[in-house]
Amino acid sequence: xxxxxxxxxxxxxxxxxxxxxxxxxxxxxxxxxxxxxxxxxxxxxxxxxxxxxxxxxxxxxxxxxxxxxxxxxxxxxxxxxxxxxxxxxxxxxxxxxxxxxxxxxxxxxxxxxxxxxxxxxxxxxxxxxxxxxxxxxxxxxxxxxxxxxxxxxxxxxxxxxxxxxxxxxxxxxxxxxxxxxxxxxxxxxxxxxxxxxxxxxxxxxxxxxxxxxxxxxxxxxxxxxxx
Amino acid sequence: xxxxxxxxxxxxxxxxxxxxxxxxxxxxxxxxxxxxxxxxxxxxxxxxxxxxxxxxxxxxxxxxxxxxxxxxxxxxxxxxxxxxxxxxxxxxxxxxxxxxxxxxxxxxxxxxxxxxxxxxxxxxxxxxxxxxxxxxxxxxxxxxxxxxxxxxxxxxxxxxxxxxxxxxxxxxxxxxxxxxxxxxxxxxxxxxxxxxxxxxxxxxxxxxxxxxxxxxxxxxxxxxxxxxxxxxxxxxxxxxxxxxxxxxxxxxxxxxxxxxxxxxxxxxxxxxxxxxxxxxxxxxxxxxxxxxxxxxxxxxxxxxxxx
Numbered sequence: 143x144x145x146x147x148x149x150x151x152x153x154x155x156x157x158x159x160x161x162x163x164x165x166x167x168x169x170x171x172x173x174x175x176x177x178x179x180x181x182x183x184x185x186x187x188x189x190x191x192x193x194x195x196x197x198x199x200x201x202x203x204x205x206x207x208x209x210x211x212x213x214x215x216x217x218x219x220x221x222x223x224x225x226x227x228x229x230x231x232x233x234x235x236x237x238x239x240x241x242x243x244x245x246x247x248x249x250x251x252x253x254x255x256x257x258x259x260x261x262x263x264x265x266x267x268x269x270x271x272x273x274x275x276x277x278x279x280x281x282x283x284x285x286x287x288x289x290x291x292x293x294x295x296x297x298x299x300x301x302x303x304x305x306x307x308x309x310x311x312x313x314x315x316x317x318x319x320x321x322x323x324x325x326x327x328x329x330x331x332x333x334x335x336x337x338x339x340x341x342x343x344x345x346x347x348x349x350x351x352x353x354x355x356x357x358x359x360x361x362x363x364x365x366x367x368x369x
Numbered sequence: 370x371x372x373x374x375x376x377x378x379x380x381x382x383x384x385x386x387x388x389x390x391x392x393x394x395x396x397x398x399x400x401x402x403x404x405x406x407x408x409x410x411x412x413x414x415x416x417x418x419x420x421x422x423x424x425x426x427x428x429x430x431x432x433x434x435x436x437x438x439x440x441x442x443x444x445x446x447x448x449x450x451x452x453x454x455x456x457x458x459x460x461x462x463x464x465x466x467x468x469x470x471x472x473x474x475x476x477x478x479x480x481x482x483x484x485x486x487x488x489x490x491x492x493x494x495x496x497x498x499x500x501x502x503x504x505x506x507x508x509x510x511x512x513x514x515x516x517x518x519x520x521x522x523x524x525x526x527x528x529x530x531x532x533x534x535x536x537x538x539x540x541x542x543x544x545x546x547x548x549x550x551x552x553x554x555x556x557x558x559x560x561x562x563x564x565x566x567x568x569x570x571x572x573x574x575x576x577x578x579x580x581x582x583x584x585x586x587x588x589x590x591x592x593x594x595x596x597x598x599x600x601x602x603x604x605x606x607x608x609x610x611x612x613x614x615x616x617x618x619x620x621x622x623x624x625x626x627x628x629x630x631x632x633x634x635x636x637x638x639x640x641x642x643x644x645x646x647x648x649x650x651x652x653x654x655x656x657x658x659x660x661x662x663x664x665x666x667x668x669x670x671x672x673x674x675x676x
Binding site: 145149152153155221222223225226227228229230231232233234364368 | 417420421422423424439440442443444445446448450452453456457458459460461465469470472473474
C-alpha cells in the first residue's frame with residue numbers, strides 16, 4: 143500500500159501542491175497576531191484562547207484536501223489517466239484506498255506542520271509584539287501539541303467529505319471546493335447564524351461523514367468508477 | 370496454438386442499452402487478431418473489458434487461462450494496451466511516464482525503458498514533457514509503454530487514428546516486427562480496413578455489439594467478391610448469351626440494365642467480344658475487384674455475400 147501511495151504521489155503536479163501549501167502557511171503565520179492585535183485583543187488573553195483560534199484557522203486545510211481530491215481523483219477521471227491504473231493488475235479498491243490514504247496523509251502532515259510553524263511563528267511574534275497576555279507554560283505547549291495532532295487528524299478525515307459524491311461520482315471540482323469552503327467556515331460562522339454548535343460533537347459528526355464518504359468512495363468504486 | 374484470450378457470453382449493458390452482447394472471442398497465441406466494426410459497434414467496449422478498464426455486466430473473460438474479475442486482475446500484468454488514444458501524465462517526461470508504468474507492474478529495468486524508447490525512435494525525447502509531443506509521438510510512446518514490460522498480449526484500439534501516412538506505416542511495421550520477432554500476440558481494431566488487412570491474421574467483425582463473423586484472411590481472400598459488371602439495355606439477352614455461349618453460370622441480373630458476372634473464368638475482353646458479335650449493345654463494362662471493405666460492408670449491413 144505504501145508503494146501504491148508513493149506512485150500516486152509521483153503522478154501529481156508536486157510543485158503546484160507545495161506552492162499551494164506554502165500560500166496557506168504564509169497566510170496563517172501572521173493570522174493569530176493579526177486577530178489578537180487588530181480584530182479583538184481577547185484572542186490574545188491567554189494561550190488557551192489563541193490555541194482555539196489557531197485550531198479554527200486550521201480547519202481551512204479541508205480546502206487543501208479538496209484541492210488534493212481534485213488532483214488525485216477528479217483530474218485522473220477528467221484526463222482519463224485513470225484508465226491506465228485500471229489496466230494494472232491491481233483491484234480498483236486498492237487503488238482508491240491508496241488515493242484516499244495519500245490524501246489523508248498529505249492533509250494530516252500538512253496541517254500538523256502548519257500547526258508547528260504557526261505555533262512557532264506566533265511565539266516569535268509574541269516575543270517582538272507582545273500580544274499574548276500570559277507566560278508560556280509547559281502545560282500550554284502540551285495542550286497545543288495535543289490539539290494540533292488531534293485536529294490535524296480530524297481535518298484529514300473531514301477532508302474526505304466531498305470524495306464520494308463530488309470526487310468519484312460526479313467528478314466536479316467546483317462543488318467539491320465549495321463544500322470544502324463551507325466545511326472550513328461553517329463552525330466559525332455558526333454563531334452569526336444563531337446556531338450554537340458543540341465544537342467537539344460537530345467535529346466528531348464531520349469526521350463520521352468523512353469516514354462514510356471515504357468508505358463509500360472505495361467500496362462503490364466498481365459501480366461508479368468507470369473511466 | 371492455444372487460446373490466450375477466451376470470452377464467453379461477454380456482455381456490457383449500460384442503462385438498459387446493450388453495448389456488447391454475448392461475444393465469444395478466441396485469440397490464439399502469436400496471432401494478430403483484427404477487430405472490425407463501424408464506430409459505435411462495440412469494439413472499444415470489448416477492448417476496454419479485455420484490458421480491465423471496465424467490467425462486463427455478464428459473461429466471462431479468460432486471459433492466459435486465468436479468469437479476469439474485478440478482484441483478480443493478475444493476468445493483466447501480461448497485457449499491454451492502448452485504448453482509444455494514448456493517455457499520459459502530460460506534465461511528466463516520457464521516461465518518467467514509462468518508469469511509473471513499469472513500477473505499477475512491479476517491473477524495474479531502466480535498460481528496458483531505454484530500449485523501448487529506442488524501439489519507437491523517441492530516445493532523444495525521453496526527458497521532454499509529454500504535453501510537448503505530437504499525436505504521432507504519443508502513439509509511439511504508447512507503444513513503448515505497452516511493450517516495456519514485455520507483455521504477451523497487446524491490445525491496440527484504432528492505433529493509426531490521427532496519424533499521417535508515415536506514422537501509419539511506422540505503426541504497421543512496429544506491430545509486424547513485435548509480432549514476428551518477439552512473438553507478441555496482438556488484438557488490433559481499426560476502421561481503416563486496408564490497415565487491418567495488412568497486419569491481421571484473423572479478423573472478427575463486430576456489429577451492434579455482437580461478434581458476427583470470425584475469419585482468417587485466407588478465408589476472406591477465397592470469398593472475395595470479384596465480378597464484372599456490364600451495363601446494357603439488353604441485360605436478359607446478354608445473360609442468356611453468357612450462359613450459352615461462354616458457359617458462365619454464376620451471374621446476376623441487378624435490374625436497371627445491369628448484369629454482374631461472378632464466374633471470372635472468362636476475361637472481360639472475351640465477354641465484350643462475344644456480346645458485340647451478337648449485336649448486344651454495351652454501355653459499360655468494368656471489372657470490380659472485391660476488397661476486404663466489400664466483405665466488411667456485407668457483414669455489417671447484412672447484405673448477401675456472393676461467392
